[in-house]
Structures are given as C-alpha cells and as structure tokens.
Amino acid sequence: MSAVTTAPAAGSARDLTRRFLSNPGAVIALIVFVGFCIAGFGAPWIAPQNPYDLRQVDILDSLMPPGSESFTGMTYWLGTDGQGRDMLSAMLYGIRISLVVGLASGLLALAIGALVGLIAAYRRGWVDTVLMRIVDLQLSFPTILVALILLVILGRGVDKIIFALVVVQWAYFARTVRGVALVEGARDYVEAARGLRLGGMRILLGHILPNCLPTMLVVATMQMAMAISLEATLSFLGLGLPPTRPSLGLLIANGFDYLQSGRYWISVLPGLVLLAIIISVNLLGDRLRDVLNPRL
Amino acid sequence: MTAVLELRGLQTSFVTPAATIHALRDLSLTVQRGEILGLVGESGSGKSLTGFSINRLISPPGRVTEGEVRLHGQNILALSEPEMRGLRGRKIAMISQDPMMTLNPVLRIGTQIRDALLAHEKLDKAEVRRRAIAALDEVGIPAPEDRLSAYPHQLSGGMRQRVAIAIALLHQPDLIIADEPTTALDVTIQGQILALVQRLCRDRGTALIWISHDLAVVAGLADRVAVMYAGRIVEEGPVDDILDAPAHPYTQGLIASVPVPGQRGGRLQQIPGRMPLLTDLPPGCAFAPRCPRATEACATMPALTPVNSTRAVRCVHPLIKGAEA
Amino acid sequence: MAEYITRRVLQALLVLTVMTLLVFFGVNVIGNPVYIFASSECDQACLTAIIKDLGLDQPIWRQYLTFVGNMLQGDMGKSFTHGVPALHLIFERLPATLELAFAALVLALVIGLPMGVYAGLRPEGIGAKLIMSFSMVAFSLPVFWIGIIMILTFSVQLGWMPSVGRGDTVDLGFVETSLLTLDGLHHLAMPAFTLSLIMMAMVIRLARAGMREVMFTDYIKFARANGVTERRVLGVHALKNILIPIVTVLGMEFGGVIAFAVVIESIFSWPGVGKMLIDAIAVLDRPLIVAYLICVVFMFVTLNLLVDILYSLLDPRIRLGGGRA
Numbered sequence: 001m002s003a004v005t006t007a008p009a010a011g012s013a014r015d016l017t018r019r020f021l022s023n024p025g026a027v028i029a030l031i032v033f034v035g036f037c038i039a040g041f042g043a044p045w046i047a048p049q050n051p052y053d054l055r056q057v058d059i060l061d062s063l064m065p066p067g068s069e070s071f072t073g074m075t076y077w078l079g080t081d082g083q084g085r086d087m088l089s090a091m092l093y094g095i096r097i098s099l100v101v102g103l104a105s106g107l108l109a110l111a112i113g114a115l116v117g118l119i120a121a122y123r124r125g126w127v128d129t130v131l132m133r134i135v136d137l138q139l140s141f142p143t144i145l146v147a148l149i150l151l152v153i154l155g156r157g158v159d160k161i162i163f164a165l166v167v168v169q170w171a172y173f174a175r176t177v178r179g180v181a182l183v184e185g186a187r188d189y190v191e192a193a194r195g196l197r198l199g200g201m202r203i204l205l206g207h208i209l210p211n212c213l214p215t216m217l218v219v220a221t222m223q224m225a226m227a228i229s230l231e232a233t234l235s236f237l238g239l240g241l242p243p244t245r246p247s248l249g250l251l252i253a254n255g256f257d258y259l260q261s262g263r264y265w266i267s268v269l270p271g272l273v274l275l276a277i278i279i280s281v282n283l284l285g286d287r288l289r290d291v292l293n294p295r296l
Numbered sequence: 297m298t299a300v301l302e303l304r305g306l307q308t309s310f311v312t313p314a315a316t317i318h319a320l321r322d323l324s325l326t327v328q329r330g331e332i333l334g335l336v337g338e339s340g341s342g343k344s345l346t347g348f349s350i351n352r353l354i355s356p357p358g359r360v361t362e363g364e365v366r367l368h369g370q371n372i373l374a375l376s377e378p379e380m381r382g383l384r385g386r387k388i389a390m391i392s393q394d395p396m397m398t399l400n401p402v403l404r405i406g407t408q409i410r411d412a413l414l415a416h417e418k419l420d421k422a423e424v425r426r427r428a429i430a431a432l433d434e435v436g437i438p439a440p441e442d443r444l445s446a447y448p449h450q451l452s453g454g455m456r457q458r459v460a461i462a463i464a465l466l467h468q469p470d471l472i473i474a475d476e477p478t479t480a481l482d483v484t485i486q487g488q489i490l491a492l493v494q495r496l497c498r499d500r501g502t503a504l505i506w507i508s509h510d511l512a513v514v515a516g517l518a519d520r521v522a523v524m525y526a527g528r529i530v531e532e533g534p535v536d537d538i539l540d541a542p543a544h545p546y547t548q549g550l551i552a553s554v555p556v557p558g559q560r561g562g563r564l565q566q567i568p569g570r571m572p573l574l575t576d577l578p579p580g581c582a583f584a585p586r587c588p589r590a591t592e593a594c595a596t597m598p599a600l601t602p603v604n605s606t607r608a609v610r611c612v613h614p615l616i617k618g619a620e621a
Numbered sequence: 622m623a624e625y626i627t628r629r630v631l632q633a634l635l636v637l638t639v640m641t642l643l644v645f646f647g648v649n650v651i652g653n654p655v656y657i658f659a660s661s662e663c664d665q666a667c668l669t670a671i672i673k674d675l676g677l678d679q680p681i682w683r684q685y686l687t688f689v690g691n692m693l694q695g696d697m698g699k700s701f702t703h704g705v706p707a708l709h710l711i712f713e714r715l716p717a718t719l720e721l722a723f724a725a726l727v728l729a730l731v732i733g734l735p736m737g738v739y740a741g742l743r744p745e746g747i748g749a750k751l752i753m754s755f756s757m758v759a760f761s762l763p764v765f766w767i768g769i770i771m772i773l774t775f776s777v778q779l780g781w782m783p784s785v786g787r788g789d790t791v792d793l794g795f796v797e798t799s800l801l802t803l804d805g806l807h808h809l810a811m812p813a814f815t816l817s818l819i820m821m822a823m824v825i826r827l828a829r830a831g832m833r834e835v836m837f838t839d840y841i842k843f844a845r846a847n848g849v850t851e852r853r854v855l856g857v858h859a860l861k862n863i864l865i866p867i868v869t870v871l872g873m874e875f876g877g878v879i880a881f882a883v884v885i886e887s888i889f890s891w892p893g894v895g896k897m898l899i900d901a902i903a904v905l906d907r908p909l910i911v912a913y914l915i916c917v918v919f920m921f922v923t924l925n926l927l928v929d930i931l932y933s934l935l936d937p938r939i940r941l942g943g944g945r946a
Binding site: 348351353355381382383384385386388389390392393394397398399400401402403408411412415416460463464466 | 837838839840841842843844845846847848849850851853857858861862865
C-alpha cells in the first residue's frame with residue numbers, strides 16, 4: 001500500500017544536474033547568466049562611477065567613444081553617453097534593474113498564477129470555470145496592449161512596471177499549473193492520499209505542488225526572458241521606468257537619438273547586453289525543458 | 297500470362313542511426329488478374345506495411361531494402377519517382393483503413409475526385425464533372441451531383457468509404473490494395489461495402505489484395521489467403537483449403553479464435569502470449585515461443601515450403617503430413 | 622449557430638464595457654491637464670473657466686456617462702493639444718498604421734509560410750535547424766532592438782534604406798497609401814519587416830508543426846496513392862489544412878500587431894496612430910489617449926469576434942460541431 005502513496009520520483013537532483021550540464025550550450029548560457037547576475041547585483045561595488053551621482057558625472061565628458069580618457073584621468077572603457085556618464089557603469093546599473101524587474105515580476109506572477117491554478121484544479125466545478133474564463137480573457141489580449149494600457153494609466157515607476165508585467169504574466173502560470181495539477185490530481189497517489197483522509201491543503205501543498213515544480217520552473221524561466229524583453233520595450237517607449245532608474249531599455253532609447261550621427265555605442269552596447277541576457281535565459285529554459293521534460 | 301503482381305523476397309527496413317529494424321522479410325507473393333488475395337495477420341505483423349511497400353509510400357526512415365515488386369513482370373522498385381507517381385492511382389490503387397481519415401476534411405468531395413482524375417488524364421471541366429458523377433453513381437451513392445460540393449464530414453462513414461472506393465476505381469486500376477476498409481464500419485455497412493468491392497473487381501478483372509486482421513471477413517471474400525506473422529508470411533494457399541486444414545499452428549490458432557455460428561457455448565480458443573516486438577525477435581521461428589508444437593529445432597528459421605502445388609507453409613512441425621520443412 | 626454568435630457578441634460587448642471603464646477611469650486619475658492650458662499668469666477664475674470648459678468640474682461618473690453617450694455618437698472629445706476631435710485625428714493617422722500592419726501581415730505569410738513548410742517537410746535537415754533558430758531569435762528578441770540594428774546597418778552604415786517617415790504616397794480618393802510608389806515601398810520595407818518578425822516566427826512554428834502532423838495523415842497518403850502530384854499534395858491538400866489555424870492565429874494577433882506598431886512607429890518615425898499615442902502621453906492629452914486605447918481595444922475585440930465567427934463558418938468540421946467556449 002505504501003508504494004502508491006509516494007509521489008513518482010523524477011530522477012535524483014544530482015542526475016538532473018549532470019544531464020543539464022552535459023550540454024555545452026546550456027553551460028555557456030548558465031555562465032553568462034550568472035556572470036550578468038554578479039555584475040548587476042554587484043554594480044555599486046564594481047562600477048567605476050555611480051552614474052546617477054551628479055557630482056561624479058561631468059557633462060564635458062559627454063559622447064566620448066569607447067577607450068577615451070577623462071580629464072581626471074579615468075578611462076571610459078565603453079565610452080560615455082549624452083550626459084557624460086560612463087557607459088560601463090550605466091550598463092551595470094541597468095543590468096541590475098532589468099534583472100530585478102524580470103525576477104520580481106516573474107516570481108510574483110508565478111506565485112499568483114500557481115495559486116489560482118492549484119485552486120482551480122483542486123476545487124473544479126464553477127470555481128474552475130470562473131477562474132479559467134478570466135485566464136482565457138486575459139490571454140486573449142495581446143501582452144503589449146495590456147501593458148501599454150496599464151502603464152499609460154499608472155505612469156512610470158519600478159513598482160508600476162512590475163505590476164504591469166505581473167498582470168500580463170500570471171495567466172500563463174495559472175493555465176499551465178492547472179493543467180499539470182489536474183493530471184497529477186487524477187493519479188493514484190493523490191487518490192490514495194484522499195483515501196487516507198489527508199486534508200485538502202496537505203494534498204495540495206504536499207503532493208500536487210511538488211509535482212508541478214518542474215513545469216513551473218521551465219515556464220518561469222521562459223516568462224522571465226519575456227518579461228525582461230517587454231520591460232526593455234516599454235522603457236524604450238518611455239513608458240516603463242523613470243529616467244532616474246534607467247534599465248537597459250532606457251539606455252538604448254537614450255542612445256537612439258545619437259545613432260544617426262554614428263555614435264553607435266550608446267545604443268548598441270546596452271543592446272548587446274540585453275540580447276545576451278535574453279538569449280542565455282531562453283537557452284537555460286530550453287535545456288531545463290529537455291531535462292525536466294514537463295508536461296506542457 | 298504474367299501475374300498482375302509478384303513480390304520476390306521483399307525486405308522492408310527502418311534504418312535509423314541507432315538501429316536497423318527489418319519489418320518485412322523474405323516476402324514473396326503472387327496475385328493473378330481478377331484474383332482476391334486476403335492478407336491476414338495481427339496488428340504489427342506487417343500486413344499494412346506490405347501494402348505501402350507495393351506502392352512505395354512508406355514513411356521515412358522506412359524503405360524497401362531488398363527484393364522486387366513486379367507489376368506485369370516489370371520491377372517497379374527500379375522506377376523513378378515521377379514514373380512511380382504515374383502508376384499510383386492508375387495501375388495500383390489503394391483504399392485505406394479509416395473512412396473518417398481517408399478523405400481530406402477541408403476539401404470538397406468534388407475537388408478530391410477531380411485531383412485524382414487530373415493526376416493521370418487531361419480533361420476539361422465538364423468532362424471531370426461527368427466522370428466524377430459517374431464514379432459516385434457506380435458505387436451506389438444517391439444524388440451524386442449534390443455530393444460533389446459536400447465536405448467529407450457531411451457524409452456517413454459508409455458513404456465516405458464508398459467515395460474512397462469510387463476514387464480508387466477512377467482509372468480502372470489493375471490492382472487495388474484495400475487495407476482493412478471495413479473495420480471502422482457498422483456490420484451491415486461492412487457487408488454492403490464487401491459486396492460492392494467484390495462485384496466491381498469481378499466485373500473488371502481487377503486484382504485485389506484485401507488486408508485484414510479478421511479471418512472471417514477474408515473467408516467470405518478471398519480466393520487465396522496469406523497469413524503473416526512478425527513480418528513474414530507463415531502460410532499461403534487457397535482460402536478453403538487453409539480454413540479446412542491449416543498447416544501452420546498459428547493459422548490454426550487464428551481459426552480457432554473465430555466464433556462459429558451453431559457452436560454456441562463452446563469455449564473460444566485463444567493463442568497464449570503475444571506477438572514478439574520486431575526489435576526483439578527470437579532467432580528462429582517467431583511463433584515458437586507461443587507454439588504448442590515448438591521444439592529445439594524451431595530455433596532455426598524454416599523456409600516457406602510447398603505443401604502441394606497450391607499451398608506453402610513456413611513451419612518445422614506443420615499440421616499436415618508431407619509438409620515438413 | 623445563431624445562439625453561439627449571439628453569445629459571442631454579448632461577450633464581446635461585456636469586454637468592451639469593462640475596458641472603457643478601465644481606460645476612462647484609469648486615464649482620468651492621472652495628472653492634471655488643466656496646467657497644460659493655463660498660462661503662468663492664469664488666476665483662479667481663469668483656471669475655473671478652463672476646468673468648466675473641459676468638463677472637469679463634473680463628478681467623475683457623470684463625466685463617464687457623458688463620455689459613453691458621446692462615444693456612441695462618434696464623439697470622443699477634442700484633443701487638448703490639437704484642438705480638433707480626437708477621433709478625427711485617429712482616422713487621419715490610422716491608414717498609415719493599418720498599411721504598416723497589413724504589409725507586416727503579408728510579409729509574415731509570404732516569408733514565414735514557405736520557411737515553416739520547408740522546416741516541417743525536412744525537420745532533420747540543416748535548413749530546418751537554421752529556420753527554427755531564426756524563428757526562436759525573432760520570437761524572443763525585443764523587436765525594437767532588431768529595428769535599431771537594421772537602422773544602424775542599412776541606413777547609417779550602408780545608406781541603402783531610409784530610416785524615417787513614410788515616403789511618397791498616392792491619394793486613392795478615400796485613402797492615401799504608400800504601397801503604390803517605389804519611394805513609399807522603400808520607406809515601408811524596414812518597419813514592415815521589423816513589425817512582421819513576431820508574426821513570422823509564429824507562422825513558421827505553426828506551419829512546421831502543422832506540416833509535420835498533416836504529412837502523416839491518411840488523407841495525404843491516400844492523395845499520394847491516387848497519384849496526385851506532389852506539388853498539388855503539398856500546395857493544396859496539405860496547405861489548406863494547416864492554413865486554418867494559421868489564419869485564425871494571425872486574425873487574433875492583428876489587434877496585437879496594431880498595438881505593437883506603437884514600438885515600430887516610434888523607432889522609424891512612422892506617422893501612424895502609435896507614434897501619435899506616444900506623443901499624446903508625453904503631453905498628457907487625455908482625450909486622445911482614451912480615444913486611441915478605446916479604438917484599439919474596439920478593433921481588437923471586433924477582430925476576435927469576427928475571426929471566431931468566421932472560423933466556425935469556414936472550418937467545415939466546426940460548422941456543425943456546435944460552439945466553442
């Protein structure tokens with residue numbers, strides 16, 4: 001009897017890690033991503049200058065190409081922008097904001113979506129119908145349109161863009177988690193747990209949720225890439241973050257005006273970083289999906 | 297007179313980098329003009345694959361790796377793909393299993409008939425329409441001119457199978473391969489379709505290979521029968537002879553598992569075990585693990601050996617005297 | 622059928638109502654437009670006059686009712702900054718946006734469909750791998766960044782393409798279009814291509830998946846078995862089946878494309894409604910913002926409704942199958 005009450009084993013963690021690392025692309029993506037995380041979160045300590053401390057920025061140093069030296073003898077390895085900020089420092093801070101926005105919105109959306117999905121799958125009946133109707137409606141609207149409307153209404157701000165991103169993302173999580181939970185809920189071990197009169201909460205959290213984790217991890221990774229990309233797009237339009245907290249998207253937008261005059265670095269360099277982050281997160285997600293093989 | 301179709305030592309394999317699986321082996325068959333051959337076997341025995349090997353429509357990575365397919369004496373495996381296309385539908389036609397799936401769901405019946413017609417003949421619009429109506433009329437579809445503009449889902453299963461048969465008969469082919477065309481239909485409709493196909497083939501002298509897992513259907517329809525097991529023919533001969541006195545223990549098992557009218561209450565026999573996977577065949581006779589007569593001698597593959605002038609069996613211990621391999 | 626359509630229409634109306642509420646109340650709690658109109662010498666009496674003139678002294682629910690009432694008569698208020706009816710401005714700019722979106726749609730189909738079909742037919746080939754990588758990149762990279770790189774490469778470095786504006790247009794009497802002049806097409810190419818990338822990636826994926834599925838169906842095998850030419854099998858029998866989901870998704874996405882045009886129009890200074898929205902946001906031109914959002918939501922909901930109804934009419938399998946939820 002005890003055999004059916006244990007959840008199906010999904011391969012040991014060590015085994016999965018080994019399989020994950022057996023793909024060179026995934027390893028490079030992981031190194032790149034971790035590297036950006038360290039660079040971003042360590043920005044205040046690594047960056048040569050605090051680009052938003054006006055005492056450290058000299059307008060006379062504006063628009064200098066990469067490798068130039070400032071009047072005070074500091075080298076701008078990646079050049080300076082229109083306000084004379086060191087691009088390297090600005091980008092490090094930009095990475096930090098982009099990552100924070102992506103992670104925070106992803107995790108919040110995951111939490112809300114997973115909760116809704118689990119409730120829908122567990123309660124079934126009209127609760128399920130109502131919740132999934134809302135999810136369908138949400139998903140039927142293009143993300144960019146919803147984000148646009150919300151940000152026009154809410155204005156700029158880190159909290160506001162996170163809110164907007166959570167609104168456009170939660171439904172994906174809800175739908176996926178519900179799907180997995182429905183399948184898991186029909187399995188023998190859940191039936192057995194029900195038979196043992198374990199409480200609903202315990203079955204949900206102790207049995208169904210752990211089996212949804214692989215799927216949630218994969219979807220969360222993919223969604224994070226999407227969130228970072230969408231945030232950059234909105235910030236580029238001037239709708240996302242305030243100029244005081246410039247993410248990569250805003251840096252690209254600032255440099256866009258100088259593009260025609262050949263000062264490519266202000267726009268292109270943060271763009272390349274953005275690219276690298278998004279591609280590495282996508283590759284990580286792809287590999288996770290191959291290794292964890294969730295039912296998507 | 298040369299036979300309409302002759303298979304000689306046909307071998308069809310699925311070749312992947314990981315492994316090569318031989319799905320059909322040493323397959324030899326002859327079908328004469330106007331003859332109906334029943335090809336019988338369990339699912340997975342390779343009987344449908346035999347059909348697709350004949351008209352060269354096996355999905356990759358499968359392909360014919362050895363042997364010949366002779367149509368009126370000509371080996372069609374040597375033909376180029378365009379030449380082969382010219383034969384399909386014109387010389388060799390096919391009717392397949394599930395009438396729900398045989399017709400394209402988003403094309404009108406008329407369009408599908410037209411495409412099959414224009415594949416081999418140059419016809420103007422009016423001629424196409426006339427021929428299409430005639431073809432539908434011939435297979436007993438009422439109000440054929442109205443059906444041309446219908447989509448497949450608007451017809452019943454039996455009607456759809458009739459349309460498929462009409463398409464197969466458009467160019468008066470020499471050979472029709474019918475792959476279990478009645479399994480998905482109601483019993484009464486089954487009977488109608490059987491009678492229809494039988495009549496049309498007899499009238500025109502078309503050779504017919506009727507692929508089925510149902511020995512009872514084949515018994516009432518075919519002239520000769522070939523029994524397949526795990527990719528090989530294990531017994532072949534006139535249908536009545538084989539039903540009266542099977543030579544292969546597998547054939548005997550198949551016959552014993554068919555319910556017979558008038559013997560109610562009698563216990564139906566089953567063949568114990570199941571057919572081995574093609575990836576995991578025993579060295580000799582593939583049926584040996586399930587066979588009551590198996591001995592150590594069965595560990596080498598017996599050849600398909602003539603029992604008499606019309607029959608052959610592939611067995612070390614056949615049920616008929618004088619047929620030992 | 623009628624019941625299904627009625628239900629869908631009611632649903633769409635409900636969504637529209639909710640969206641107008643959200644947009645109107647949302648936009649009207651941000652900022653205070655009075656200060657845009659008030660010069661620095663404006664005293665309290667002058668301010669009150671402006672407030673009254675703009676209707677801002679009314680309670681917000683009354684403003685909403687007035688707004689809805691006016692909207693139903695085609696009046697969405699006057700733009701604060703331009704001093705002309707907001708709807709008038711939108712209709713003036715909309716053709717440019719629709720032209721861009723339409724061109725993107727055509728590009729997505731014309732480029733994406735062959736690529737997807739090819740990748741579906743030879744899924745293991747190197748071509749398919751390249752196509753799928755392209756689709757992944759086009760789907761996951763921020764489109765505005767691709768646009769910037771295209772400007773940098775083709776306009777700044779190579780000088781081949783104009784990066785700004787719409788180029789010469791032809792007045793067709795009811796609408797101006799740049800599709801009919803060389804200069805117009807030259808200006809349209811880069812923004813339209815950039816805008817089409819996401820749709821193109823979706824078309825590639827859908828076409829590939831559809832092709833892989835459809836090539837294994839019985840009806841494709843049947844068409845081949847009848848000798849139908851490969852060109853017609855692929856171009857009609859297979860394509861028609863995969864087009865239904867693709868057209869549906871594109872129809873549903875078209876509203877999203879209009880919304881996404883905001884990004885493209887900003888990069889390429891394309892004089893459409895999207896560019897106008899960004900300008901309006903910068904100066905807090907509330908009536909214009911509201912009019913834009915409502916118009917896009919309206920277009921989107923209407924398109925979805927039409928696609929749903931058309932889908933149920935077009936696909937012969939759904940037509941009789943009852944309504945989808």
